[in-house]
Amino acid sequence: MSTRVARGALWVVFGLFFLFPLYAMADFSTRNLLQGGRSMAAWANLVTDEALYQSIITSLLLAVLTVVVMLILLVPTMIWVRLRTPWAKGVVEFLCLLPLTIPALVVVVGLKNVYLWVTYFFGESALTLTFVYVVVVLPFSYRSIDAALSAIDLGTLSEAARSLGAGWATTIARVVVPNIWSGVLSAAFISVAVVLGEYTIASLSGYQTLPIQIVALGKTDGPTSVAASLATLLFGFVLLLVLSLVTRRRRHA
Amino acid sequence: MSTTGGGVAVELTDLTRTYGSVKALDGLNLKMEPGEFIALLGPSGCGKTTALRILAGLDKATSGTVTVDGKDLTSVPANKRDMGMVFQAYSLFPHLTASENVQFGLKMRGSAKSERASRAAEMLELVGLSEHTHKYASEMSGGQQQRVALARALAIRPRVLLLDEPLSALDAKVRTQLRDEIRRVQLEVGTTTLFVTHDQEEALAVADRVGVMSKGRLEQLAPPAEVYANPATPFVAEFVGLNNQVPADVSDGSAVVLGSRLSTLAGSIASGSGTAMVRPESVTVTADESGAATVRSVAFLGAISRVYVELADGAVVYAQLSSSQARKFAPGQRVAVGVAPSDVLVVPAAR
Numbered sequence: 206m207s208t209r210v211a212r213g214a215l216w217v218v219f220g221l222f223f224l225f226p227l228y229a230m231a232d233f234s235t236r237n238l239l240q241g242g243r244s245m246a247a248w249a250n251l252v253t254d255e256a257l258y259q260s261i262i263t264s265l266l267l268a269v270l271t272v273v274v275m276l277i278l279l280v281p282t283m284i285w286v287r288l289r290t291p292w293a294k295g296v297v298e299f300l301c302l303l304p305l306t307i308p309a310l311v312v313v314v315g316l317k318n319v320y321l322w323v324t325y326f327f328g329e330s331a332l333t334l335t336f337v338y339v340v341v342v343l344p345f346s347y348r349s350i351d352a353a354l355s356a357i358d359l360g361t362l363s364e365a366a367r368s369l370g371a372g373w374a375t376t377i378a379r380v381v382v383p384n385i386w387s388g389v390l391s392a393a394f395i396s397v398a399v400v401l402g403e404y405t406i407a408s409l410s411g412y413q414t415l416p417i418q419i420v421a422l423g424k425t426d427g428p429t430s431v432a433a434s435l436a437t438l439l440f441g442f443v444l445l446l447v448l449s450l451v452t453r454r455r456r457h458a
Numbered sequence: 459m460s461t462t463g464g465g466v467a468v469e470l471t472d473l474t475r476t477y478g479s480v481k482a483l484d485g486l487n488l489k490m491e492p493g494e495f496i497a498l499l500g501p502s503g504c505g506k507t508t509a510l511r512i513l514a515g516l517d518k519a520t521s522g523t524v525t526v527d528g529k530d531l532t533s534v535p536a537n538k539r540d541m542g543m544v545f546q547a548y549s550l551f552p553h554l555t556a557s558e559n560v561q562f563g564l565k566m567r568g569s570a571k572s573e574r575a576s577r578a579a580e581m582l583e584l585v586g587l588s589e590h591t592h593k594y595a596s597e598m599s600g601g602q603q604q605r606v607a608l609a610r611a612l613a614i615r616p617r618v619l620l621l622d623e624p625l626s627a628l629d630a631k632v633r634t635q636l637r638d639e640i641r642r643v644q645l646e647v648g649t650t651t652l653f654v655t656h657d658q659e660e661a662l663a664v665a666d667r668v669g670v671m672s673k674g675r676l677e678q679l680a681p682p683a684e685v686y687a688n689p690a691t692p693f694v695a696e697f698v699g700l701n702n703q704v705p706a707d708v709s710d711g712s713a714v715v716l717g718s719r720l721s722t723l724a725g726s727i728a729s730g731s732g733t734a735m736v737r738p739e740s741v742t743v744t745a746d747e748s749g750a751a752t753v754r755s756v757a758f759l760g761a762i763s764r765v766y767v768e769l770a771d772g773a774v775v776y777a778q779l780s781s782s783q784a785r786k787f788a789p790g791q792r793v794a795v796g797v798a799p800s801d802v803l804v805v806p807a808a809r
Contacts, residue, residue, distance in 0.1 A: 358547055364516050365549040365607075367536040369563035369614060379562075383553040 227435065234432035247428035251436060254429065257418050261433075263331045264415035268400040271338040272393045275346050278339065280389065283350055284381055287359055301347035304340050309405035312337065320410070331412035341406070342399050346392035353388020357381075390451060394444045401437050465493025465650045466527035466617050468513070473522035475508050475674075482508040483519070484674035490650050495641070496679075497653045497665035499697070505674040506654045507622060513652060514620050515539045526617055537566075542611030542649075546623040548603050550595040556582060556606045557591040563614035581609035584643055601632035608640065612647060619644065621653040625660060637664055658698050662686060670694045688723050692805045695735040702741060702775040704797075706734035706804045713804050716741075716797045726804040734804045741777035742796040743767060745786060749794035753787045767795055 237244035252258050279301075286293050304312070316337060323333050359381065366376040382389060404416040415437065422430035468490040475483040483505045490496050498506040511517035513524055515536030523532045531539055542563075550559050560578040569577070582591055585605040595603055604624050611619060621640065625633045641664040644651050655661050661668045662682040669679040670693070678690040689695035706713040708729050713722050715734045726732070743753075743765055750770040757764040763784035766776045775795065787793065 357552070358549070361545050361547045361549045362551060364514075364536070365543070365545060365551070365610075366562070368514055368516070368539075368541060368543040368620075369610070370537050370540075370566035371562075372537055375566065380551055384551070386553075 227438065230431050230435040230438075234428045234435060236428065238428065247426070247432040250426070250429040251433060256413065257422065257429070257433065260413050260415045260418035263413065264401055266332060267334055267338060267414065268397040270332060270335040271342060271400050272396050274335060274339045275342055275396055276389065276393065279343070279346055279350060279392070280382065280385075281377060283347070283354060284359065284363075284377055287354060288363060298347065298351075301343045303344075305344040310409065312341075313406055313409040331407075331414060334407060334410065334412055334414070337406055337410075338396075338400050338403065341403065342396040345395045345399060349388045349391040349395065350385065351388075353385035356388075357384050387448075387451075390448050394448050397444060398441050401441070465491075465648050467492050467525075468527075468618055468650055468652070469523075469525040470509065470513065471523045471525065473509060473512060473524075474520045475505070475512065475517065476520050481674050483512070483522075486522070486671075486674065486676060488669060488676060488679070490652065493648045493650055495644050495651045495653065495664060495666045496669060497655060497661035497667075498669045498671055499655060499658055499661040500671035501697070502656060504671040506656075506671050508674075509671075510620050510622055510652055510654045513618065514541055514543055540614065540616055541618045541620055542614055542616030543620040543622065544604065544607045544611050544624040546626055548595065548600065548627065549607055550603050550610075552595050555592050555594055556587060556598070556609075559595075559606055560610045560613045563610065567614065577613055578609075581613045582606070584612070584646070585609045585639065599632075600628050601636055604628065604636060605639070608643065612643070612649070616649060619649045619651040621651065623655055625655070626657070633660075640664060662698075670697055672697075687801070689735070689803055690725055692735065692803070695803050695805075699737055702736040702738060704734045704736050704769075704773070704775055705731065705771070705807070706802070707731050708804050713802055715802060715804075716795055718797050718799065720797070720799060720802045723801045723803045726802075727806055732804040732807045734802050736775070736797055736802065737800075738764065738776050738778035740798045740800055741767075741775055742798055743777045743779065743787065744794050744796070745791065746794035747792055749792045751793050751795045753789055753791045753793055755789050756784055756787055758784075767793060769795065 234247045235243050235245060237246075250257060251261065282297065286297050320333070323336060327333050362380055362384065363376050366380040367373075371379065402416060403414070404420065407414040407417050408420075415433065419430050419433045419437075422433065468488075470486055470488040473483045473486040474481070482503075486505065486509055488496070488509070498509060500506045508517060512519045515531070515534060515538075519532065523530055525531065526539075550556075551562065554562065557575070557578045560581050561574040564574045564577060579588070579591065582588055585608055587602060587605055587609070590598060590602060590606075593602075595606075598606070604627075607624070624640070625637055628636065637660055640653075644664075653661070653665060662685070665682060667679055668682050668685045670677045670685060672693045678685055678694045680688075680690075685694065686698055689698060704715055706715045708722060708727055708731070710729075711722060712719050713726070713732075713734055714720075715736065720734075751767045754766040754768050754774065757766070758781060761781060762778055763781045764776050764778055765784050765787050766774055768774050777795070
């Protein structure tokens, strides 16, 4: 009984700790600073302020593109390395974790020359940040996919699939991915969170993503900036919630 | 039940497989008759699993050919070989139910949904799991999982059924049960089957012919009773339970072993002194105050016991007796040791 009380108390304490800032943000962003009372003007700005709205769209597109490119690049590579070239595992792991150790400033300076070519081929779009972001999210994605792959008997499952007539692509899509689904999902969601929060690289490269806009707005229009931040946070929470729900359903399926 | 995939002939010719400097297979030749059940038996590292994996297409031979039903499959990938395989490790797809697992191979072959479902039901009934079609691997016991794996392998009407130590992860009782079940199902569907195991009892119990392997080569390929009674080489003799090595004198096609004169098996030395391979259950022990041997220890194994006896020359042999007989012996006791009349393999003494 006492453990139940202690557990309840902990829930309340941590709940307050996490929710209070959110409540404060919600309160501030709905306050009418001039006349008093409540106003949804700041929240309306999220869609009516053209620059802010565009930056939200840009950031969401960046998040989606980053996740897609990252998964297409990483999942088959990691499966292949584990099955066929286990000796290369160390190298791949090192390469994937490397971005963590390189400061964003160095990345930007280093990429200047590469981006001359990127913009030459793809045009001067903020979406070209996808390439940098895929590199930036590699360490996080690698970790969660690697953990999921370690949890299954990849060798036996893929051999079973192949002996039953499945080619490599089918084996990966129908057998391996469904069984590392939770790892793939968490890699995707962590990547989304990283992309939506990335400031340094976007700012130094001069692109208008959501974090850049939030900071710029913060100087002139506090409530709108806070509303945008809160929206980003809530979006992240919803993603995590979806993640836990989906993985739980799979386990009990 | 129309489950027959039809037996086909399988031939492995001069298979060699080297890993670096290690020779896993060293010129293996194996011919399987249509519908035959062959067990490859040998210690770990003898190449039996490598042979099976090369037949499955999961490993590549360094040289040699694989022929199934007269066709050379050596360079055909695993997914195009039409072979059903049951693995040592649990291999059911965790995200699919038993029935969906069984249907997987049929789906790869593009069969219609209704046909897949009825085939899966038929196969699960064949392995006695009709009640469990909607269960996931995590909800089944090890034995049940291996049954589903067997059903899944057979569902595609494979040309050859490959069993890679499918019983070794199971406990003793389930192992015997499933072993007999595998044989029953195999006889029912008539698929040519290669079964790899390190357990001689398993191999002798189910196979039409047993192939005993050592160091990448086939030492003997013969029906179980023959492998047991007439081991072709000392290795086979030792591996199938002839593990007492007793000094023997050979002359005129017979040998004197522990005081008895026995006929020698083919492959024995022609004359002179050598080492006889004697099965523990052929060794007799009688209480005898003036006996030349001494009981060293008695190991109780349930229905049977093993009595370890030190001979006059210091060599130790052991006898397998029923426990009621073995109770009469105690360590230190003087006994006389003999050997029951049976043909015996005598090999050169220097081993």
